[in-house]
Amino acid sequence: MIGPEIETLINLLSRMPGLGPRSARRAVLHLVRKRESLLLPLADALQTARDSIVTCTTCGAIDTIDPCTICADPRRDDSVICVVEDVGDLWALERAKATKGRYHVLGGVLSALDGVGPEDLSLAGLKTRCDTGLVQEVILATNATVEGQSTAHYIMDMLKGSDVKVSRLAHGVPVGGELDYLDDGTLAEAMKSRTEF
C-alpha cells in the first residue's frame, strides 16, 4: 500500500552497494523527513551527475570535464603515470596525496576466472601514452591481490621494449599496524625490503 513512486525509489536505492531493502526504506523515510536539507539537494546532485559525469578519454577517471581535472592540470608531472585498477583507487591515492604524476585507470584486472582479458582493460591506451616519449616512469599501483599482481606483471612485460622505468608500490607494514596481526607474506616482504634507519 505504498505509492508506486515511493516503491520505485526504494527498489532503486536497495540496489546501491551497502544498502538492502530494509535500509533503503529507512533511507527513503530519512529523505522525506529531511526534504529541504537532503532530498532536494540530492535530487539536484543526481541530475547534475547524470547530465555531466563523463569518463576521461585520456586516463579513464570519472569527472565532469574531459580531459579530467587531473589530466588537464598543468602542475602535474607528465613524466610519471600511476596505473590503478579502478577510479576508487585513484581517489584513495589522491586523498593520500601520494603522487604528483598522472593516472591511468585500467578499469579492472586480468582474470581468467571472470573472463577478463587484456583487450577488456585500457592497456592499449596506456601503451600509447607511454610511447609519446614524455613518460619516464610507470608506477604500478594495482591491488596486492593475485589478479592485481598478475596484471602488474602483464603490464611490465608489455612495456619491456620501451625505455620507461616500471615500478610498483612497496609492500610492508601498514602505518599504525601491529606486527602480531599481520600475515606472513606481508611480514616477509617487509623484512626483505627493510630500509636503513
Add this chain to the structure above:
Amino acid sequence: MIGPEIETLINLLSRMPGLGPRSARRAVLHLVRKRESLLLPLADALQTARDSIVTCTTCGAIDTIDPCTICADPRRDDSVICVVEDVGDLWALERAKATKGRYHVLGGVLSALDGVGPEDLSLAGLKTRCDTGLVQEVILATNATVEGQSTAHYIMDMLKGSDVKVSRLAHGVPVGGELDYLDDGTLAEAMKSRTEF
C-alpha cells in the same frame, strides 16, 4: 582532485542512514558504472519523489496523493484506527497485512529526555478522528519501548471519555523465535497472555 559535482554527491549520499563517506564513494562509483540501469532511473525517481511526495493530512503517512492511498481506499475498515509511531511502522504492518483498518502516524513518541511533548505529536488529529463516531476501535501499535508504551498510556488516557475501544498489540514469543534467546520480560508476558491450544 575530484570534481566539485561528484564531491557534492558523495557528501550528500554519506548523510543517508547506513552510508558513511567510504560507502558513499563506493555508491557513486557504482552509480556511474551502472549509468543506464541505476543512475538515470534513480535521478528520475528522486525528482519524482521531490515533486510529488506529500504527507497525508488525515493519517500522517507519506504518499504521492493526499489523502493517501490507504485513507482513500473505500475497502478499508473505517471503524478501526491503528496508531503507529512512524511511517516505517505503518509500512511494516502493511507488509504483514496485519490490519484492514486505517492508520494514524504519530510522528514520534513522547520523550521527556528529547523534549517531545504531546503537542509535538499528531494527537489532536487522532482525537478529532475518534470523535467522528465512525471509529470503534483504536489499536495502539507503538513500539514496545519505554517511550512507546508511555505514549500508548497517554493516548489511552486521552481517549478515556469517548466510547472507543482501545487495544494494544500482544506481547509474546516472536514466530520462529527460540525461548532460550528471549528476554525475561517477553517470556513473562507470553506466559501471562497464554492462549488455549
